[in-house]
Amino acid sequence: MRRIGIIEINEQAEKIPNCIRFDKGSSKFPLPEEVVPHFHKAIENMRDKYCHYPNTGGEPKLKQLIAEIEKKNNRQVSAENITITHGGTSGLFTALSCLTRPGDEIITSQYCFELLSLLTSHFGLTQIRTDFSQIDEVKKAITQKTKLIIFNSPENPTGKVYSQKKINDLAELVEYKKIWLLSDEVMHGVVYNNTFWYGPSTDNERVVTINSFSKTWFMPGGRIGWITSKDKRLAELFGNSLSMQTEGVSLFSQFMMAEALKSIGYEGLLAKRMIILNDYSFGTKRYCPKTFGATKDSLSLLGARRNEFLCQLRTG
Numbered sequence: 001m002r003r004i005g006i007i008e009i010n011e012q013a014e015k016i017p018n019c020i021r022f023d024k025g026s027s028k029f030p031l032p033e034e035v036v037p038h039f040h041k042a043i044e045n046m047r048d049k050y051c052h053y054p055n056t057g058g059e060p061k062l063k064q065l066i067a068e069i070e071k072k073n074n075r076q077v078s079a080e081n082i083t084i085t086h087g088g089t090s091g092l093f094t095a096l097s098c099l100t101r102p103g104d105e106i107i108t109s110q111y112c113f114e115l116l117s118l119l120t121s122h123f124g125l126t127q128i129r130t131d132f133s134q135i136d137e138v139k140k141a142i143t144q145k146t147k148l149i150i151f152n153s154p155e156n157p158t159g160k161v162y163s164q165k166k167i168n169d170l171a172e173l174v175e176y177k178k179i180w181l182l183s184d185e186v187m188h189g190v191v192y193n194n195t196f197w198y199g200p201s202t203d204n205e206r207v208v209t210i211n212s213f214s215k216t217w218f219m220p221g222g223r224i225g226w227i228t229s230k231d232k233r234l235a236e237l238f239g240n241s242l243s244m245q246t247e248g249v250s251l252f253s254q255f256m257m258a259e260a261l262k263s264i265g266y267e268g269l270l271a272k273r274m275i276i277l278n279d280y281s282f283g284t285k286r287y288c289p290k291t292f293g294a295t296k297d298s299l300s301l302l303g304a305r306r307n308e309f310l311c312q313l314r315t316g
Contacts, residue, residue: 032218034269038259045255054248057239058084058226062254065261066226073188075202077228083238084249087225088186089115090242091210092150095227096123098237099180099208104147107138113156113184132162135169142173148180149173153197154187161191164198171200171207183209186225189216189270205231213257216270224249224257 013019057063063079070077085091092115100106102124108116110129120127130141132151151170153162174181181200188197188211200207212225229235242248 031221032269034264035217035219035256035260038256038263041259042252042255045259046251052251054084054251054254056243056248057235058082058249059251059254059258062224062258062261063226065258069261069266070202070228073199075199075228077202077230080232081202081228081230081235083227083229083235083242084254085210085212085225085227085238085242086223086246086249087214087220088184088210088212089225090223090245091212091225091227092116092119092182092184094238094241094245095182095208095210096125098234098241099182100125100147103145105143105145106147107141107149109152109155111155111158112150112152116150132170133160133166135166135173138170138173142177142179146177146179148182150182150184151200152184152187153199154191156184156187161195161197167198167200171204174206175204179206181207183207185209185211187215202228202230205229208234217260222253222257224253 060079062084063082066082067077067079070082083094085094096106096119100123103126105126105128106120107128107130109132112129117127119125126145128141128146131137138149149170151167153167154160155162170181181204183200185199188199191197199209202209207229209228210225211228213222214220214225227235227238229238
């Protein structure tokens with residue numbers, strides 16, 4: 001597998017003082033201070049478990065708490081529908097390794113995360129790009145070799161947020177065609193200007209979702225994500241695949257997130273982080289000049305242009 005280009009850009013940007021970064025979805029925010037007190041509790045939990053190998057598919061305590069998050073997304077799931085992964089990338093790798101075979105075709109947006117192209121090559125697949133905002137174009141892209149559709153909202157890199165109708169259309173299509181819909185939702189909490197995020201219903205067993213705490217909790221270094229599937233056979237398969245890859249996900253990270261989820265009001269933390277993110281994105285004086293070393297005027301102009309661009313994209 002060739003090296004992902006965004007990593008090369010990231011390494012070059014690290015060498016440039018005060019570089020304004022649009023290369024990688026990794027914020028420069030410090031670790032949320034609300035999480036720090038829970039480190040000690042996570043260590044205590046590890047002592048109780050004697051730091052053995054993690055449970056296949058993830059620790060039950062964390063899986064149950066994540067199931068509660070999914071219920072807030074109007075999904076009736078339980079811990080047995082959740083598989084803990086090493087972040088969203090691990091979730092995509094695991095899902096593709098279990099759902100596809102060499103020679104299969106997968107459908108992605110015409111604009112998509114570079115990693116999908118690398119995974120396509122790694123697994124011997126063919127990537128078909130199309131316009132997800134036009135359901136007829138998606139239908140045309142499906143062939144007898146199509147195994148799944150990888151869908152991402154908010155979309156990376158455009159930022160486009162798809163409407164509930166368009167998402168429902170995709171879900172109905174995969175059910176009719178007996179293919180899979182892999183919904184990448186790692187950016188689901190990062191929306192602006194009173195935009196609403198919608199995800200496909202997991203009551204449709206042809207729907208598999210990928211999520212993580214990296215973006216919405218601003219903690220990509222924690223490396224905790226999850227896969228959701230109402231198909232228990234698939235959930236077991238995902239867990240077995242992860243065990244084959246790494247013998248499970250870090251116990252410390254799992255216990256840390258479990259303690260954070262139990263003790264921290266997620267909506268309050270997310271709202272606080274979104275205020276900071278809006279300040280970064282749209283050039284207010286509270287955070288941007290200090291962090292990036294840029295002037296207020298230059299960042300305000302940058303934010304205004306980006307805001308205009310995103311508003312044009314988010315019409316799906």
